[in-house]
Amino acid sequence: MGQDVYAALRDGFTDPIRDVLWGHIYLTPELAALTKSAPFMRLYRIFQLGPAYAVYPGATHTRAAHSIGVYHLARRLLLNLANRGAESWLSPVGAVSFLCAALLHDLGHFPYTHSLKELPLRRHEELTAEIILSEPVKSLVARAGGDPALSAAIVDTGLPVGSEKEPVFYRKLLSGVLDPDKLDYLNRDARYCGVPYGAQDVDFILSRLYPHQEQGVTIDSKGIPSVESILFSKYLMYRAVYWHPIVRSATGMVKKALLAGLEEGIIRAEELYGLDDAGLFALLASRPHPLFRLVEQVRIGRFYGAVAEFPFNGADHRDLLDISRRSRYEEALATELSEALGETLRPEDVLIDVPEPISFETGLYVSDEGCYFSESSSVFNAGSVESFVKSLRIIRIFVDPEHENRVKSCSKLNEILHIRKKWLNLM
Structure with missing residues (x-):
């Protein structure tokens, strides 16, 4: 079985793609055909970082480029692990299925997917699995030498795999601390944003990984600094890029509009799946709802401005985790600000943004060292990770730019927010 696995990972990779980050990436003609399919081509029309280009103009790279990078690192990772003993439990079909899963793992994404987890929408992994199991992708995966059902199950952990250990191994590789997804997006996002925070020493990281059939990979203590680098880079990228206030404002505006549209039946969830960036803006522009103007404002770069911010506290802020209840708080706050300013702020002019849970x-x-990373000699113990998360989760109150300066200069703003904090259990 071992030589067959090596052949599946090495032979016939004749089609190059030139990537900004990794140089030449080679695919078999059959794998290359997947990148030319309609479901994959849609990923070229979705920005990887959504509205982050408003802060970092270079951040216009796409989910397609990221997906090809993930495939490249997945192939390098699997070859490395096969050379260190994993070939004893790998099969040629399984290896190719894993490469297909890495290449196709984002097929179910639609614009702003990661920012819309609070909304009543299906998981993108579930949507990805459905696309892999449908034509034309299903036949293309089979022609490449993979099993579409296995590729789908690697991406969507909600699908059953029975007692087989090989699929579980691949799942651990594709989603973990040192997975190819994270290694690509941290490096790629940092490169295109022009910031140094995400750069990782991929060659060294791969050299410190060892295969484990149940856990996916393990490391030795020499690899601890590499994991620390990834965790700290993730923290810095969230702080400086992913959760930049302007990015939070833009995503919050889109989320507020979509919530209203879904709750009132103006749009159906199924209409969002399969859209690209331009398609989302076009869909909402064609439907009658006053809040859809927020999405048009995002499109033209007219973002809400932050007038207040304070740390999230899970014990005190449970009410704000309910997005529908949060909308009612926005209405009340708009009323109080209107009275203080002597001008009308509509409920849609006020946005309370609560960052979603984040894990390290x-x-x-x-x-x-005979222990898990959080118990090792690393400085990233449970307490330090909790501090990172706490420093990132900042609640912000945004208002329409038409009112922003007057709200900021309002003499009663601090008093209103102080009272409102108590009413919202924010003290």
């Missing part, structure tokens, strides 16, 4: 995966096993 520390479940990697350190073999020579």
Whole structure:
């Protein structure tokens, strides 16, 4: 079986794609055909970082470029692990299925997907699995030498795999602390944003990984600094890029509009799946709803401005985690600000943004220390990770730019926010 696996990972990779980050990336003609399919081509029309280009003009790279990078790192990772013993439980079909899963893992994404998890929408992994199991992707995966059902199950962990260990191994590789997804997006996002925070030493990281059939990979203590670098880079990228106030404002505006449209039946969830960036703006521009003007404002770069911010506290801010209840708080705050300013602020002019939960995966096993990463000699213990998360989750109150300066200069603003904080259990 071992040589067959090596052949599946090495032979016939004759079609190059030139990538800004990784140089030449080679695919078999059959894998290259997947990148030319209609579902994959749609990913070229979705910005990887959504509205982040408003802050970092270079951040116009696409989910397609990212997906090709993930495939490249997945192939390097699997070859490395096969050379270190994993070939004993890998199959040629399984190896190719894993490469297809890495290449296709974002097929179910639609614009702003990661920012819309609070809305009643299906998981993008579930949508990806459905696309892989449908034509034309299903036949293309089979022609490449993979099993479409296995590729779908690797991406969507909600699909059953029975007692087979090989699919579980691939799932651990595709989603973990040192997965090819994270290694690509941290490096790629940093490169295109022009910031240094995400750069990782991929060659060294791959050299410190060892295969484990149940856990996916383990590291030795020499690899601890690499994991620390990834975790700290993720923190810095969230702080400076992913959760930049302007990015939070833009995504919050889109989310507010979509919530209203979904709750009132102006749009159906199914209409969002399969859209690209331009398609989302066109869909909402064609439907009658006053809040859809927020999406048009995002399109033209007219973002709401922050007038207040304070740290999120899970014990005190449970009410704000309910997006529908949060809308009612926005209405009340708009009323109070209107009275204080002597001008009308509509409920849609006020936005309360609460960043979603974020995790810093520390479940990697350190073999020579005999413990998991969070219990190892790393500085990233449970307490430090909790501090990182706490410093990132900042609640912000945004208002329409038409009112922003007057709200900021309002003599009663602090008093209103102080009272409102108490009413919202924010003290």
